[in-house]
Amino acid sequence: MAHILFDKVSKRYGSVTAVDRLELEIRDREFLVLLGPSGCGKTTTLNMIAGLEELSEGDIYFDGQIVNFMPPHKRDVAMVFQSYALYPHKTVRDNIAFGLKMRRYDRAEIGRRVEDAAERLRITHLLDRRPQALSGGQRQRVALGRAMVRQPAVFLMDEPLSNLDAALRVSMRAEIKELHRTMRTTFVYVTHDQAEALTLADRIVVMRDGVVQQIGTPDEIYEHPCNVFVASFLGSPPINYLEGVLETDGAATRIHAGSFAATLPPEAAARLSPPSGEVVLGIRPEDVTGLVAEGGDAIITGRVRTVLPVGSDQYLELRVGAVDCFFRVDKGARLATGDEVRLGIDCARLHLFDKATGRSLMR
Amino acid sequence: MIGATGIGRGARYRRRSRLQDWGHRLVLLVGSLLVLAYALGPVVWLAVSSVQDEREIVSVPPHWIPERPTLQNYRAIFFAGEKEVTYATRRKGDPSTGGYIPSTADSLLPGMWNSLKVALAVVLLNLIVGVPAAYAIAKIRFWGRSASIYFMLATRVIPDIALVVPFFLIIKKLGLIDDILSLVVTYLAVTVPFTVFVLVSYFESLPDELDKAARVDGCSRLQALLQIFLPLALPALVAVVLFAFLASWNEFLLALMFTQTPASQTLPIVVASFASDFTISFSFINAAGIVAVVPPVILALLFERYIISGLTAGAVKG
Numbered sequence: 001m002a003h004i005l006f007d008k009v010s011k012r013y014g015s016v017t018a019v020d021r022l023e024l025e026i027r028d029r030e031f032l033v034l035l036g037p038s039g040c041g042k043t044t045t046l047n048m049i050a051g052l053e054e055l056s057e058g059d060i061y062f063d064g065q066i067v068n069f070m071p072p073h074k075r076d077v078a079m080v081f082q083s084y085a086l087y088p089h090k091t092v093r094d095n096i097a098f099g100l101k102m103r104r105y106d107r108a109e110i111g112r113r114v115e116d117a118a119e120r121l122r123i124t125h126l127l128d129r130r131p132q133a134l135s136g137g138q139r140q141r142v143a144l145g146r147a148m149v150r151q152p153a154v155f156l157m158d159e160p161l162s163n164l165d166a167a168l169r170v171s172m173r174a175e176i177k178e179l180h181r182t183m184r185t186t187f188v189y190v191t192h193d194q195a196e197a198l199t200l201a202d203r204i205v206v207m208r209d210g211v212v213q214q215i216g217t218p219d220e221i222y223e224h225p226c227n228v229f230v231a232s233f234l235g236s237p238p239i240n241y242l243e244g245v246l247e248t249d250g251a252a253t254r255i256h257a258g259s260f261a262a263t264l265p266p267e268a269a270a271r272l273s274p275p276s277g278e279v280v281l282g283i284r285p286e287d288v289t290g291l292v293a294e295g296g297d298a299i300i301t302g303r304v305r306t307v308l309p310v311g312s313d314q315y316l317e318l319r320v321g322a323v324d325c326f327f328r329v330d331k332g333a334r335l336a337t338g339d340e341v342r343l344g345i346d347c348a349r350l351h352l353f354d355k356a357t358g359r360s361l362m363r
Numbered sequence: 364m365i366g367a368t369g370i371g372r373g374a375r376y377r378r379r380s381r382l383q384d385w386g387h388r389l390v391l392l393v394g395s396l397l398v399l400a401y402a403l404g405p406v407v408w409l410a411v412s413s414v415q416d417e418r419e420i421v422s423v424p425p426h427w428i429p430e431r432p433t434l435q436n437y438r439a440i441f442f443a444g445e446k447e448v449t450y451a452t453r454r455k456g457d458p459s460t461g462g463y464i465p466s467t468a469d470s471l472l473p474g475m476w477n478s479l480k481v482a483l484a485v486v487l488l489n490l491i492v493g494v495p496a497a498y499a500i501a502k503i504r505f506w507g508r509s510a511s512i513y514f515m516l517a518t519r520v521i522p523d524i525a526l527v528v529p530f531f532l533i534i535k536k537l538g539l540i541d542d543i544l545s546l547v548v549t550y551l552a553v554t555v556p557f558t559v560f561v562l563v564s565y566f567e568s569l570p571d572e573l574d575k576a577a578r579v580d581g582c583s584r585l586q587a588l589l590q591i592f593l594p595l596a597l598p599a600l601v602a603v604v605l606f607a608f609l610a611s612w613n614e615f616l617l618a619l620m621f622t623q624t625p626a627s628q629t630l631p632i633v634v635a636s637f638a639s640d641f642t643i644s645f646s647f648i649n650a651a652g653i654v655a656v657v658p659p660v661i662l663a664l665l666f667e668r669y670i671i672s673g674l675t676a677g678a679v680k681g
Contacts, residue, residue: 052575072578073586079579085572089594102581102590146580156579 002062002076002153002186003028004049009058011044011210018044020210021058031180031187033197035233036207042190045207046156049188051075062153073102079146079156082163084139086131086146092118093127096145102149117145139166148179155180157189161196166314173199194234206230228358231351237315239327242281243355244294246272255350257281258321262298262347271362272352279361282351285315285326289344291333298347300325304339316341406656413437415651420646436650439464440471464647465640467633470625471651474633479658481629482611483542483552489607490600491553497562498588502574512563515556523553527620534621545621546629550611558603558667565599566592601669609659630655 004026011019019041026032034042047053048060051072059066067075078099086095093114100110118124121141131139140160147155155175161169177200180187192195197204198218206213206221206229214226225231231239244257253269253276255262260281271276285301292299302318302325309315314331317324318341327343335341352361406429412420413430499505500512530549539545569592577587593600615631622628628636634655637648663670 047575050575050579052578072575073581073583073585077579079576081572081576083570083572085570087573087575087576087591098577098590099580102586146576150580 002026003062003064004154004186004188005064006045006048007061009048009060010056011048011053012056017210019048020215023208024205024212024215026186026188029184029186030202031177031189031200033201033204034190034207035192035194035197035204036213037192037233039209040207041210042192042205042207043158044210046079046158046188046190049154050077050156051081054115055217066214067273076153077156078150078152078154079158080143080147080160082159084131084143084163086142088131091128091130092123092134092142092145095131095142096127096149096244099146099150112234113143113149117149119167120148121145123179136164137172140164140172144176144179148183151183151185152183153185153189155183155185157187159191160189162191162193169196176200189331195236198234224360224362225282225351226360228282228353231353231360235284237285237326239284239351240320240323240327241284242283242320242323242325244281245274246278246279246361248275255279255281255352260298260300260320260345262345262350265348268348268350273361273363278355279359280353280355282327282353283327283345284349284351286328287349288329288344291329293343295342299347300327300342300343300345302341302343304335304337304341306337307335311334318343372677389443391581403667408655409649409652412646413653415646417644418647420649435613436644437654438646439468439647440650440654465637465642467625467636467640468647470628470633471630471654473625474628474630475654475658477627478612478630479652481546481550482608482658484547485554485611486604486607488547488551489554489603492555493558493603494593494600495563495585495588496555497559497566498584498592501563503584504570509580512560515559518552519556521591523616526552527616530617531620541623541627543627543629546611546614546618546627549617549621550614552605553614554607554610557606561603561606562596562599565596569595598669601666605666605670608662612659 004024006022006024009019009022015130022041022045024045034045036042044053048055051067051070051074053180055068055292059068059075061067062075086092087098096114096117097110105113107359114127115124118127121144123138123141123145126134126138126142131142134142140163143160160176161172173196176189180200189196189200201218203215203217204221205215208229214221214230216224221230222234223341225234228241240328242257242260244255244260247254247256248269251266253264253272255264264272285307288300295301300318300320302320305319305324306315306317307314308317312331313328314333316327316329318327328334353359354361386474408425411427411429413436414434415426415429416431416433416435419426419429419431500508502535525551534540534545534549537545537548539548571589573595574587577591578584582590613631615635618629618632619635622632625633634648634651637643637651
């Protein structure tokens with residue numbers, strides 16, 4: 001049971017503000033992901049939950065109780081670190097049991113929990129080894145085990161998968177998700193990998209320069225980014241931007257961006273605020289309806305610079321006017337560098353941002 | 364034809380490289396022996412001459428293997444108190460057989476005991492003060508953190524001789540003249556900065572995340588230090604223990620100033636007094652020298668496997 005509340009929390013190191021007036025509610029048993037680039041304050045936020053960093057300003061509540069000055073060992077939290085931080089002089093068994101020993105659990109209970117965790121993480125055969133004798137993936141499991149056995153109220157993870165290879169990362173993601181399902185406890189997970197955030201999170205908090213940009217479910221964040229930064233940070237390859245002008249002519253709202261012109265569907269147009277002016281048009285690589293033979297409305301035209309097959313589909317790097325854009329097309333399309341192509345764009349899925357502020361114009 | 368020449372050249376090269384290899388080894392061997400002789404020569408002479416009498420010790424050429432080995436010097440050290448030593452009794456001794464025993468010979472063992480007490484106290488207090496200080500400087504961010512380490516290092520720039528007078532005045536004020544406590548206090552001032560410096564470097568080389576992991580796992584700061592950092596810092600601890608012990612064991616200047624009677628005199632002072640007696644027995648002084656090096660050698664042998672990694676602790680950050 002843990003419901004965590006940040007009330008105008010700031011953290012400063014000298015003149016540098018790492019976290020600026022953070023207001024955040026972490027619900028009981030949810031999987032919350034703090035997402036952002038290096039130096040955005042996500043790890044500092046995690047450390048403040050753990051009690052490893054003192055607050056410069058504001059309050060943190062655990063289940064309604066202020067915990068600003070509560071030391072880490074008095075908070076019911078467990079943490080998995082990027083470097084795993086296993087104790088090199090202890091065996092795997094002692095590493096996993098350490099937290100329980102410090103909390104004076106009886107020996108039989110410690111043994112039972114360690115065995116259970118080891119079995120679940122499939123590391124029983126490694127229990128008597130030292131961390132140096134383990135591979136990266138095995139160390140990761142031990143670090144998870146060490147946090148798991150404590151059955152904490154809050155499970156904190158600081159980029160736990162970033163030192164693993166790509167294949168292992170994907171399988172560990174699934175295991176962490178399963179762990180959250182079975183442990184039924186609050187998870188706070190820090191990452192700079194948007195794919196990890198989208199896969200794991202119940203809700204994502206996107207941060208930049210110590211300031212929260214957007215909080216929402218993965219779908220909300222991906223489908224309705226609140227600004228250019230959030231839109232760019234999620235999605236791979238990233239969203240394409242074209243500068244353009246929005247015009248309202250009677251009932252119809254049209255967007256012009258270079259050779260691209262389209263009439264917005266009425267339901268999308270109704271959400272615009274304001275409905276005209278200079279804008280940045282965002283098109284996700286996958287929001288194409290397909291290759292079309294002739295020009296017309298909502299068609300983007302460009303010359304192929306590179307074709308990037310990814311197995312299931314292929315990505316095209318297109319030169320559109322003066323910018324390079326990525327679009328996903330069916331792998332059956334036979335295209336080569338230098339070809340002129342026309343792609344139909346799904347107008348219902350366009351993103352429009354204010355050119356001056358970068359904020360989304362879609363309410 | 365070309366092939367045959369090639370093979371011949373190959374064989375020549377192999378022979379030459381084998382010769383070079385042997386030459387290289389020979390140079391290394393001779394060099395090592397020279398360094399060994401230079402380093403161990405005085406120690407061997409100390410040991411050999413401690414079991415010789417006065418006549419043999421001054422013979423030319425020197426006897427590296429004693430012709431008449433004797434334990435009379437060691438007997439004199441361990442049973443010095445049993446014989447009354449006066450100018451009159453020593454005059455009876457035959458100078459050529461070297462039966463001299465310094466008048467202060469019976470102070471040697473008490474001096475050694477004083478040295479041991481001082482050194483152990485200094486080692487213990489170094490650890491009690493230095494370990495938490497180093498952990499705090501290495502792992503806790505606080506105002507004046509880097510200033511404190513520079514300040515401590517700055518104290519090591521001042522030569523001990525410059526500190527003798529201020530130290531003396533303080534010790535006198537505290538009423539600790541001729542008390543081994545005066546040595547413990549002043550040696551701490553000299554050794555603690557070094558201890559802190561070595562341990563800070565070592566603790567800094569251990570990842571911060573270990574500290575965080577320990578604290579989240581339920582350790583207080585002190586428990587994190589004792590349970591996680593100390594076991595990992597064993598090589599550095601051995602280095603500082605050795606340094607503090609040897610610095611105290613060998614220290615002469617401050618001991619000379621603050622101690623006056625055998626009740627507080629340490630080994631270096633007692634041994635030095637043998638050379639300023641009205642007659643001098645070199646073989647006895649050498650035997651005393653051997654006795655003086657035994658405790659540090661035992662300590663070094665005990666911790667031998669940690670010494671090298673400890674001495675280079677913090678030199679290269681991983």
